[in-house]
Amino acid sequence: MKILHAASELYPLIKTGGLADVLGSLPFAQKAQGHDVRVILPYYRHVRDVLPDAALVAVRDTFGGSVQIRYADYRGLGLYLIDAPHLYDRPGNPYHNEHYFDYADNVIRFAILGWAAAAVATGLDGLWGRADVLHAHDWQAGLAPAYLNAWNAYIKSVFTIHNIAYQGMFQSKHLGEIGLPWEMFHVDGVEFHGQISFLKAGLFYAGHVTTVSPTYADEITREPAGGGLSGLLDTRRQQGRLSGVLNGVDDAVWNPQTDAALPKPFHPKAMQGKKAGKKALQQFFALNADEKALLTVMVSRLTPQKGADFLLESLHEKLPANPDLQFVLLGSGAPELEQAFVRLAEQYPQQVGVYIGYNEELAHQLVGGGDVILIPSRFEPCGLTQLYGLKYGTLPLVRRTGGLADTVVQTDEVTLKNKTATGFVFDEPTAGALGGALENALSLWRKPRAWPAVRRQAMAQDFGWHKAAESYDACYRSLRG
Numbered sequence: 001m002k003i004l005h006a007a008s009e010l011y012p013l014i015k016t017g018g019l020a021d022v023l024g025s026l027p028f029a030q031k032a033q034g035h036d037v038r039v040i041l042p043y044y045r046h047v048r049d050v051l052p053d054a055a056l057v058a059v060r061d062t063f064g065g066s067v068q069i070r071y072a073d074y075r076g077l078g079l080y081l082i083d084a085p086h087l088y089d090r091p092g093n094p095y096h097n098e099h100y101f102d103y104a105d106n107v108i109r110f111a112i113l114g115w116a117a118a119a120v121a122t123g124l125d126g127l128w129g130r131a132d133v134l135h136a137h138d139w140q141a142g143l144a145p146a147y148l149n150a151w152n153a154y155i156k157s158v159f160t161i162h163n164i165a166y167q168g169m170f171q172s173k174h175l176g177e178i179g180l181p182w183e184m185f186h187v188d189g190v191e192f193h194g195q196i197s198f199l200k201a202g203l204f205y206a207g208h209v210t211t212v213s214p215t216y217a218d219e220i221t222r223e224p225a226g227g228g229l230s231g232l233l234d235t236r237r238q239q240g241r242l243s244g245v246l247n248g249v250d251d252a253v254w255n256p257q258t259d260a261a262l263p264k265p266f267h268p269k270a271m272q273g274k275k276a277g278k279k280a281l282q283q284f285f286a287l288n289a290d291e292k293a294l295l296t297v298m299v300s301r302l303t304p305q306k307g308a309d310f311l312l313e314s315l316h317e318k319l320p321a322n323p324d325l326q327f328v329l330l331g332s333g334a335p336e337l338e339q340a341f342v343r344l345a346e347q348y349p350q351q352v353g354v355y356i357g358y359n360e361e362l363a364h365q366l367v368g369g370g371d372v373i374l375i376p377s378r379f380e381p382c383g384l385t386q387l388y389g390l391k392y393g394t395l396p397l398v399r400r401t402g403g404l405a406d407t408v409v410q411t412d413e414v415t416l417k418n419k420t421a422t423g424f425v426f427d428e429p430t431a432g433a434l435g436g437a438l439e440n441a442l443s444l445w446r447k448p449r450a451w452p453a454v455r456r457q458a459m460a461q462d463f464g465w466h467k468a469a470e471s472y473d474a475c476y477r478s479l480r481g
């Protein structure tokens, strides 16, 4: 099958979150299954720096100005790059400027992504021909199925929701600027509360909708998780056109046996490297160099989604009561949360380390050196860091929601006995409930034989991408063009 993915991020070329990790691995897993897979991506400044010599495929005059479609081979994966410097040649983050203001022309920037994806899927590159499936990801690529529909192009399309909280909403007046017919500005179309929603366009026009875990697929058919779109999603489910496909972990990037960011590699039968990693972290953050302390870590965007506010509240209670509890954060996002964590570290310098910013290498070191990884999300479509934690023997402590609920098994008497426990799970998004899970972790930690047993179980879990690739394959085959 010829598969074209359309997305706004791809690790390691451009990344703000898990979407990039998915696009950096799923296409390779599909190639390994024998498919002909390509990805279309904006030619952001940073992508151009890494791939300066992409070959010209076609030039088009569009509603967004003159656009060149280029092609480059990237580590064996075919990439179409949308070359439009007036839209994409900007530093840093793909969505907003350095003051966190969304770019005013995002409506055009990402309409062009949808348009170009539909154009390539319908044969813009004569050498590749038409795609069998156009697979668009998140709101940034949400218009791709709408263009296919507007052009009466019978190409199979799939739209994957990575996060329904970001809906790509723009004023209705822009419809005339993005080359879609006004008939589409309708409740059965791209209209949502009087505006254009790129996400809704994807949900409405794609042949099939997926999201990144079975539990999230269920949650979004109800409010509040459905972000106002639960009705449409529930209809899709009843039509058999909504499913959840759990993300995987890229073994080439996240593997404690080969991870160059760690001071020393490790695997389930030789865990000394993990000790070395913990020691190095305690040293780096100037914490008590105590191997008996429980080192909890968090690697996260700091937004309300991630539960960092009630985590702070819980830490203020648990840190003074448990001198053997440590916490290290790598994160960035809301300035008030960033500052609150910096103050926490000032208050408990021997127990808390905080690094505000984005740092890929340090992320690996936290996942490698920690004992527990904290993901107290209010909602979590899939979540990847708990999967990385499992693989590195860093037990996830998570809220029971979305993909977290699907991937972590609570440690209790029953799961200890039947050897299925892999982490710690709590229900309510409150400091109290999170504190209870921390107590559960501390109590297991103080049992020197039980902890390594649960850790072994965690490390034995298989979240390889091959499974997701097979599920998508079945989904594509069931579709009609």
Ligand code: ADP
Residues within 6 Å of the ligand: 016, 017, 018, 019, 021, 299, 300, 301, 330, 331, 332, 357, 358, 359, 360, 363, 382, 383, 384, 385, 386
């Ligand atoms: P989301 O996509 O909602 O942010 P995920 O858990 O799916 O959540 O993916 C987050 C990805 O971003 C992971 O690869 C994680 O390691 C990475 N990440 C998040 N914050 C940082 C940071 N400050 N520095 C480095 N990597 C980060």
Ligand code: GLC
Residues within 6 Å of the ligand: 017, 018, 019, 022, 162, 163, 212, 247, 380, 381, 382, 383, 384, 403
């Ligand atoms: C989104 C979600 C996250 C998911 C990621 C990749 O950013 O917030 O839960 O893991 O996409 O699918």
